Amino acid sequence: MRPFFVIPLTLASTLLIASPSSQEQIALKGNQISSALLQKLGGELKNQMQTAGVMGALHFCSQNALTLTEQVAKESKTSIKRISINYRNPVNKANAEETTLLQEWEKLVKNGQPLPSHKVVTISENSAMFYKPIVINNEACLKCHGNVEGDLAKVIKATYPEDRATGYKMGDLRGMIAVTIERD
Numbered sequence: 001m002r003p004f005f006v007i008p009l010t011l012a013s014t015l016l017i018a019s020p021s022s023q024e025q026i027a028l029k030g031n032q033i034s035s036a037l038l039q040k041l042g043g044e045l046k047n048q049m050q051t052a053g054v055m056g057a058l059h060f061c062s063q064n065a066l067t068l069t070e071q072v073a074k075e076s077k078t079s080i081k082r083i084s085i086n087y088r089n090p091v092n093k094a095n096a097e098e099t100t101l102l103q104e105w106e107k108l109v110k111n112g113q114p115l116p117s118h119k120v121v122t123i124s125e126n127s128a129m130f131y132k133p134i135v136i137n138n139e140a141c142l143k144c145h146g147n148v149e150g151d152l153a154k155v156i157k158a159t160y161p162e163d164r165a166t167g168y169k170m171g172d173l174r175g176m177i178a179v180t181i182e183r184d
């Protein structure tokens with residue numbers, strides 16, 4: 001009798017991951033997509049810092065971060081944004097709702113409380129939002145988001161006149177990843 005139960009169950013769970021319907025499946029998919037994005041951006045950034053230095057990496061980020069994000073979105077058939085209150089690129093500026101969530105999380109960081117790994121918000125019967133905090137967890141981030149001075153500061157100001165994304169410290173909330181996930 002057993003195999004008859006085991007096989008359909010395995011099949012069913014595979015299908016559910018492919019077409020997420022419950023909160024857990026949304027979270028699973030959101031986590032997979034966020035990891036893929038962070039790996040891609042982080043990997044490229046590290047590579048560029050090593051081969052082209054901070055200035056080269058800055059240029060690379062300006063030119064490619066959004067395109068790389070779009071690529072991950074396309075591959076996963078979702079829509080992905082990186083969002084911040086203290087944004088560098090105004091394209092990544094938090095809207096009112098996103099600002100509320102980020103402020104909630106900032107308060108946790110300020111009070112020394114742990115951040116949730118993610119948050120899922122149902123938008124409609126057919127779609128949900130998956131949010132994941134992005135924390136400054138690597139000293140390398142501070143090269144471009146810490147106390148930036150000299151030529152690098154000048155180039156950042158010239159490229160992003162509205163830049164607010166400096167002055168960060170280790171452990172600060174930098175922003176979040178937001179993935180729109182459709183339910184089938």
Ligand code: HEC
Binds near residue numbers: 062175
């Ligand atoms: C070499 C410089 C450089 C380094 C190092 C760097 N960034 Fe950035 N970052 C940028 C630039 C340029 C942008 C704006 C372009 C874009 O990504 O859209 C940006 C944008 C971002 C954004 C999108 C929100 C916004 O402000 O526009 C996040 C989130 C972010 N960085 C997080 C990080 C984290 C976390 C690290 C460390 C792992 C890091 N960055 C390291 C240059 C850098």
